[in-house]
């Protein structure tokens with residue numbers, strides 16, 4: 001039994017070490033805001049809006065874009081639509097009596113998935129900067145100004161922002177987003193960040209390259225390819241948006257597992273970048289490999305080993321360990337952990353990444369997913 005206990009403690013320590021290292025780096029650098037040399041500018045911008053059956057919320061989304069603090073003459077809206085519902089009619093009607101912003105509507109005959117739709121939309125975008133925004137999100141009026149100010153820095157070719165308010169009030173998601181914002185700020189100060197967010201990502205049009213049509217991490221893939229080609233890809237917490245999320249365990253799995261799977265697959269496809277490309281390949285990518293691929297498995301192994309060790313030592317009393325984990329999960333999904341809620345948020349993400357890696361190995365995924373109608377209610 002003793003060796004099992006030693007193995008469990010060793011595993012816990014091993015899992016924690018890179019996190020402690022990253023925490024140390026954070027305390028040393030104390031990063032705040034964007035590291036870019038920001039300068040105000042007003043380039044022409046193409047706003048790319050992909051839509052699949054968004055009839056209930058697309059008009060509200062377009063009104064939200066109209067409220068952006070940016071000259072409408074400098075804006076073009078590129079909608080790429082593969083809906084079976086009235087979404088394209090609503091879009092056309094919305095632009096009927098408007099001169100600006102202008103509309104470019106791409107209608108797909110058949111749904112092929114988000115990534116190929118985006119490739120088409122990016123190719124059709126005619127302005128200097130492209131902003132990609134998901135229909136199910138609310139972007140702050142000043143977000144675009146903050147974004148283009150980052151792109152004024154010659155080294156910066158892509159920038160994303162933060163989920164400043166989780167619609168639907170999920171504390172699990174809020175806890176995770178707050179931690180993620182700190183991690184991504186540090187990554188940006190080191191070199192570039194990995195994850196780009198669907199609600200708001202901005203790219204210099206010249207820097208855009210096609211992404212894998214099967215991609216399940218479209219925004220992140222584009223940013224990673226841009227970094228590969230030499231441009232910096234940053235996270236700026238001054239760029240704010242709101243996105244809805246669930247706290248309930250099962251409901252979280254659908255969206256989070258798919259997103260996790262997309263990210264893991266992307267890391268593996270671009271494994272040659274580890275160790276190269278400055279601090280991006282030497283620190284940022286290895287940290288994300290650890291968080292997304294290694295640590296979920298170490299954590300799962302620790303839980304199993306720990307339970308066996310506890311039962312062998314304490315008999316049935318040892319079952320207190322898995323029961324405590326279960327209670328932690330139950331309380332966490334009910335947003336009832338108070339100050340420990342962020343810890344559960346991290347655990348929840350590790351569960352998604354663990355499940356995602358299994359789904360990836362089994363080939364159990366699809367790039368034309370069901371739209372989450374529950375989440376859409378937050379925008380109606």
Ligand SMILES: Nc1nc2c(ncn2[C@@H]2O[C@H](COP(=O)(O)OP(=O)(O)OP(=O)(O)O)[C@@H](O)[C@H]2O)c(=O)[nH]1
Pocket residue numbers: 049050051052053054080081082111112113114117133134135136198255259368369370371372375
């Ligand atoms: N053109 C096109 N747009 C799509 C397709 N699939 C999704 N979208 C749009 O892409 C954006 C992101 O899709 P979501 O379903 O919100 O993806 P998600 O945010 O990861 O997941 P949920 O919000 O949980 O549904 C939304 O604006 C969708 O309408 C597609 O196959 N083609």
Ligand SMILES: [Mg+2]
Pocket residue numbers: 134136
């Ligand atoms: Mg969404």
